[in-house]
Amino acid sequence: MSIKEILEILKERCDEKVIFPIDPSLSGDPIIRTLFVSAEINTMLQDNAEGEVWSEVRAIMDTFVSGGLISVGHKATSRMAFLKPKKNESVWEIRATKPKPGIRILGQFIEKDLFVALVWGYRKDLKNYNSIAWKRIIRNCKVEWRKLFEPYEPLMGETYNDYVSNIFLN
Amino acid sequence: MTMSQTSFLTEIIGGNGTISKGKLAYFRERQRNRLYDFIVSRFLEKERSEKFSKADLARRLNKEPAQITRWLSTPGNWTLDTISDLMLAVCGGELEFKVAPFVNIKQRNSNSLEILRVQNTPASPTTKPTMILKILKHANT
Numbered sequence: 001m002s003i004k005e006i007l008e009i010l011k012e013r014c015d016e017k018v019i020f021p022i023d024p025s026l027s028g029d030p031i032i033r034t035l036f037v038s039a040e041i042n043t044m045l046q047d048n049a050e051g052e053v054w055s056e057v058r059a060i061m062d063t064f065v066s067g068g069l070i071s072v073g074h075k076a077t078s079r080m081a082f083l084k085p086k087k088n089e090s091v092w093e094i095r096a097t098k099p100k101p102g103i104r105i106l107g108q109f110i111e112k113d114l115f116v117a118l119v120w121g122y123r124k125d126l127k128n129y130n131s132i133a134w135k136r137i138i139r140n141c142k143v144e145w146r147k148l149f150e151p152y153e154p155l156m157g158e159t160y161n162d163y164v165s166n167i168f169l170n
Numbered sequence: 171m172t173m174s175q176t177s178f179l180t181e182i183i184g185g186n187g188t189i190s191k192g193k194l195a196y197f198r199e200r201q202r203n204r205l206y207d208f209i210v211s212r213f214l215e216k217e218r219s220e221k222f223s224k225a226d227l228a229r230r231l232n233k234e235p236a237q238i239t240r241w242l243s244t245p246g247n248w249t250l251d252t253i254s255d256l257m258l259a260v261c262g263g264e265l266e267f268k269v270a271p272f273v274n275i276k277q278r279n280s281n282s283l284e285i286l287r288v289q290n291t292p293a294s295p296t297t298k299p300t301m302i303l304k305i306l307k308h309a310n311t
């Protein structure tokens with residue numbers, strides 16, 4: 001399937017209102033990368049726009065879309081991380097750590113700098129990376145991807161730079 | 171997820187009432203990210219052009235390398251002191267200040283959905299979305 005075909009699917013999913021594009025909240029900010037969110041995450045962003053936790057999530061998403069430098073890696077402080085790279089599962093997380101409770105947003109890349117955020121969880125509920133909760137949310141992420149985009153596979157890169165531009169590697 | 175610029179900034183531009191916790195949190199994170207981008211991008215430039223390393227930065231600031239690694243991986247715990255230290259050691263200077271009023275904010279000409287107009291572009295099957303976006307932006311100017 002070509003990128004043209006997957007973009008047509010994206011448009012269909014937007015028309016069906018099962019995914020939503022994120023444009024920067026401030027109209028002066030450029031659109032350099034592209035981010036779509038699932039209906040569930042879109043609802044959380046809208047329903048919690050007056051709260052601190054999801055407002056931070058929104059600011060991080062805006063930074064991603066407007067092309068800001070993103071710290072990437074496996075340190076707890078990295079903004080984005082590639083989960084289980086050795087297994088090549090291609091599931092990424094966005095980390096919103098402040099204020100507590102921290103939130104983890106999981107999703108997959110269609111192409112470099114084109115990310116779809118699919119599921120989310122509170123960090124405290126997910127516990128450590130070997131927990132059942134983590135395995136479950138990763139599985140849910142992949143299930144959501146298949147629901148939306150099958151037979152198109154997510155981007156499978158070898159390095160962080162294959163996925164995101166303008167990164168600081170931790 | 172598109173919202174009008176007016177509604178997003180109303181409580182900041184329009185009135186004297188209490189600004190919501192959400193808006194305060196949004197702009198705190200935004201400022202952290204902007205400062206992080208500004209300073210760490212300059213560190214990366216210096217790393218490339220002068221072979222300036224994290225170890226060099228740690229030595230200049232008399233800090234443990236682990237502390238420098240934490241600072242460079244996230245702006246979450248930066249203080250004004252952190253910013254001052256990094257500006258001195260990385261940029262050899264200090265920040266200058268000016269207000270960018272939101273009332274003067276410019277309007278964007280394009281949105282993310284425009285990449286979905288791919289069928290109306292001359293893109294080849296291998297064209298990357300970012301390339302398509304650039305094509306569309308160019309077409310809008």
